Amino acid sequence: MEVESFVSRTLQLLQEEREAEIEETRSWQEGVSLKDLQSKGVCLLKLHIGSQRTGLYGRLLVVLEPRKHVGTGILPSNSFGPGDIVGLYDSEGCGPSSQLGTGVVTQVTQVSVSVAFDEAQDGFCPERDVLYNLMKLANDVTYKRLKNALNTLNGYSGGPASSLISVIFGYSEPGIPLQLNPIDFFNTSLDESQREAVSFALTQREVAIIHGPPGTGKTTTVVEVILQAGKQGLKILCCAPSNVAVDNLVERLARGRTKVLRLGHPARLLESIQKHSLDAVLAHSDNANIIADIYKDIDRAIVKMKKVHDKGDRSHLRAEVKELRRELRTREETAITQILKGADVILATNTGACDDGPLKFLPAGHFDVVVIDECAQALESSCWIALLKARKCILAGDYKQLPPTIKSQTAAAKGLSLSLMERLIQKYGDTVVRMLTVQYRMNSAIMQWASEMMYNGKLTAHVSVQGHLLKDLPGVASVEETELPLLLIDTAGSGLFEMEDSDEQSKGNQGEADIVALHIQALTEAGVKAKDIAVIAPYNLQVDLLRQRISLKHPELEIKSVDGFQGREKEAVVLSLVRSNRKGEVGFLAEDRRINVAVTRARRHLAVVCDTQTVCNHGFLKSLVDYMSQHGEVRTAFEYLEDATPENYTHKPSKEHRKESQAKPKEVLSTKQKEKSQPAKKKETEHRKAPGIKGAVAQSRPKSTHTSMRDGDAVNLATEGTEIEIKHNYEMLKEQLLQLLKDTNQAELHFPSSLSSHDRLLVHQISEGLGLGHKSVGEGKDRRITVFRVTVEPQHGEPDKPFQPAPATDSVEQMSEEGSQKGVMGPAQVDLKSLYLERMQREQAKREEKAQAVSAQGGPAHVQSSKKSKHANKGKASKAGAAEIAAAATADDDFDTLIDAVIKADNVCASTKCKASVQTLGQLCPFCNRRYCLSHHIPEVHGCGDKAKAQARMRISKEGVLYAGSGKKEKSMDPNKKAYLQRKLDAKLKDLATQRKAKPKEKEQ
Secondary structure (H helix, E strand, C coil): CCHHHHHHHHHHHHHHHHHHHHHHHHHHHHCCCHHHHHHHCCEEEEEEEEEEEEECCCEEEEEEEECCCCCCCCCCCCCCCCCCEEEEEECCCCCHHHEEEEEEEEEECCCCEEEEEECCCCCCCCCCCCCEEEEECCCHHHHHHHHHHHHHHHCCCCCCCHHHHHHHCCCCCCCCCCCCCCCCCCCCCCCHHHHHHHHHHHHCCCEEEEECCCCCCHHHHHHHHHHHHHHCCCCEEEEECCHHHHHHHHHHHCCCCCCEEECCCHHHCCHHHHHHEHHHHHHCCCCHHHHHHHHHHHHHHHHHHHHCCCHHHHHHHHHHHHHHHHHHHHHHHHHHHHHHHHCCEEEEECHHHCCCCHHHHCCCCCCCEEEECCHHHCCHHHHHHHHCCCCEEEEEECCCCCCCCCCCHHHHHHHHCCCHHHHHHHHHHHHHEEECCEECCCCHHHHHHHHHHHCCCCCEECCCCCCCCHHHCCCCCCCCHHHCCEEEEECCCCCCCCEECCCCCCEECHHHHHHHHHHHHHHHHCCCCHHHEEEECCCHHHHHHHHHHHCCCCCCCEEECCHHHCCCCEEEEEEECCCCCCCCCCHHHHCHHHHHHHHCCEEEEEEEEECHHHHCCCHHHHHHHHHHHHHCEEEEHHHCCCCCCCCCCCCCCCHHHHHHHHHCCCCCCCCHHHHHCCHHHCCCCCCCCCCHHHHHHHHHCCCCCCCCCCHHHHHHHCCCCCCCCCHHHHHHHHHHHHHHHHCCCCCEEECCCCCCHHHHHHHHHHHHHHCCEEEEECCHHHCEEEEECCECCCCCCCCCCECCCCCCHHHHHHHHHHHHHHCCCCHHHCCHHHHHHHHHHHHHHHHHHHHHHHHHCCCHHHHHHHHHHHHHHCCCCCCCCHHHHHHHCCCCCCHHHHHHHHHHHHCECCCCCCCCECCCCCEECCCCCCEECCCCCCHHHHCCHHHHHHHHHHHHHHHCCCCCCCCCCCCCCCHHHHHHHHHHHHHHHHHHHHHCCCCCCCCCC
16 A cells, blocks of 8 residues: 555545534534433533532633432433543533533543633633533544644655554565563563563564453553563653543553653543643643743733833833743743653653644654554554654554444445554564463453454463352352353343334333343342442443433442443443344444453453344354353343233344254253253352342242243243254253153152253243143242142042143154053043133132131121022022133033033123123223123223233333323324315215215105
8 A cells, every 4th residue: 555545545534534523513503402412422411510629730620410409410321531622501502602611521420520621711610500511522633633644644754754654554574573682571470472472562673563352461561561662761652542541551650660751631631640741740840930930020021011101111011021931932842842851651642642742842753662552443544643753663452342433434434444453464464463362351251252253262261360250259149140150131022122212313222221220239239349340231322221220229330331341341241232123133233343342341240131033133143142042041031020021023034043943953941051950060058148130039929830831932932042952951851740740659840949040941831831730939049840740620430530631742642652551641531621610610619718718707798798698599680700600510511501601601791700791892801811891891900900011011112102091102193184184075975965865755555
């Protein structure tokens, strides 16, 4: 690539990016409401001043907070960050006329934004009792600096960076490495890959790249490189695209004896490193007193000028002020130059190393090495601002994580998003790169997926972290949640659909937010500190939903977008992927590097909440689901939300998905159960501080649980995207239950509490399919299942015998054969009529027992019962309830009699005690499919209230709107269309009226 073509193309793409930014800012101020601006994350409304003080070397520091008496007191999700230029406006709007001042963001928390203002701004004096709006402003200074750097590169010749430019653009190959003496490392704990990277960076002549995947100690390695270069007497310019990254390096370098100097606006710096800024060093230098005296002399001269009326004296004072300012400028330049030359390492952002800043006081060949950290996140044009100042560069970063933020998608697609680091790796490969391979952050189970998918399987976990879990933290109990490095919570089929905001720019999922909150509750109850947990969501709307749900209870818990967590880490990370729709759309979740960043923030525990049926339509996300299903615990949304409504997807799966579904068995189960089925390998904890989320759910459920799901329904609740081959385990459970059917001497089968949640679910489903009774008892890890036979009361003098109903569909013939051989009733022998009547008789018997118990207590109920019995004895025509009518039929009745009884029961209200007829006027319940009278047709009245609530919840989660009244969306007609249809109807009625003929009168006889 030639320099000229690169510069011309990049300038064109930068212009497109600049126009996109200007257009976006203009649309914000003109065509978008303030509420929409806030939802986009670029504006904060109705803020008041929490505190203000003078600091940061003469600048006013103002802390802005939301109104605490309105709402939650938590800031909505936003994109504000340290270093952003913002405008302060009155509460009426964010237009130019209402702007009060501009400042620089110094700190952003979930409850406040700190902004530094220059006190020199005329008339700027914020008041505490006034509300303000805050909005991000477009900054054209950066664009001008990038443009100037590219133009300088295009005409560069004869400077210190000539050989570097030649290698980067392919005019020449990298030079032969230098020969160095053995290195005496400052940090003796560096691993072998880090030591090799340090040696490689020091010996390369022009270009060296340190590729540091997450948690591999990239910053530690870069600091060692800088210290070793400083030890050799080299002058180093160290840059990074963000102020946070630069401040991180300053903190690490300042611990040693290296003289570091931080350039930049003090408001953009961390408070802990402000003493290393140029302003602070200049304020404490030897020339500081002289400069202060000159300022005082200038002020006194200006005061005298205002009082003197003689023109000669005023001219003399004006000349004196001019001379004092010239002396002030000279002394300041001398002091700054002296400070800059005395520093071993000068640090600044990429754009802060420009020629119109303090570095203009240094000679052209002052720097020997330029180090650019987080190079993969920077535009290549911004890197050239610093690269033109030295003959050698060392680039560090990870091009497998998030790329530079670009607003123009067209410019990004044309190559503006391609970083210098990635371009050089594509050009030269391993000859200029050294990769760090030992990571010190993640449990090996969390690390392995990223290693295989992004880093060719080269990463290894250090022995200190490879097996660490949340339970190893001080004060954390050993419960199921703290013993899991990987947890996948699948919402497929649960009806927890995504919702969109008004402008369709962001998405949320209330159901996933509820599940995340329950999981956070389980972790904190187990002793995990909220500050050690992070919740990551890809959409701002979901971030807002999560903050509303969690932040009040756990204010120290961080909830941010993926971009806000790059470069960060937490002990536990909960990731909500949000997307759940019938079309299988995943949006910008298809950005592989974004998912890589989200997953690799976790140290000991990673929980992913997602709809696997939606996200598995993307190959990269499917690989994550498959990995977590194979190496972690898989749970369904039904284990967390009791009112989740099952939904069946109707969208057509992809060809690849269909092929894999045909090639693998339907029975799906987490392989984690293999480990749990061996209790000897796992030491049970006797004392636990918290029962865990599953225990909490168990407490809220009835002790006896009978699921209505059949054997083949397991695939609907399990993770379809995983499709792991575990048929052997499934058949093992089924074989045990079939053995119970065969052995007439065994009445019950007790399963151990070591079964996983999916094992217990399968036992319920298989038992239901085989007609066995089943119940769950216990809580948390002590929860276990007991399966028992269902016996039928003997009729017509027959001896007692266990009833064996039809087995699962995949073994009907087999069970029929076994039944004929062993004397067990097969499917052909089942009398459906007897079963129905027997069940109705049991229900009637229960009602009679309850009535007798009430009547035995006396009182009005007893009187009423007596009246009813007397009334019945008189033989009056009293209508029976539906259950009583059906129970009145006996097994001896013929089929027609039974049909008549069922029809008669269907014409009576299905409510237990109601005898009203519904043959003419009745209402069918959509939940239980029974007919009720108008007094009992409401679901909450006849017992379907929970199902109605679940359906309403599913509808709200799906559409994101709570409608008044019936709960259905109002579909009002357009007035013009309504008027048109009314005119059409009137014309039609008029035509019909003219065609109407009078009916002839009958003749009288």
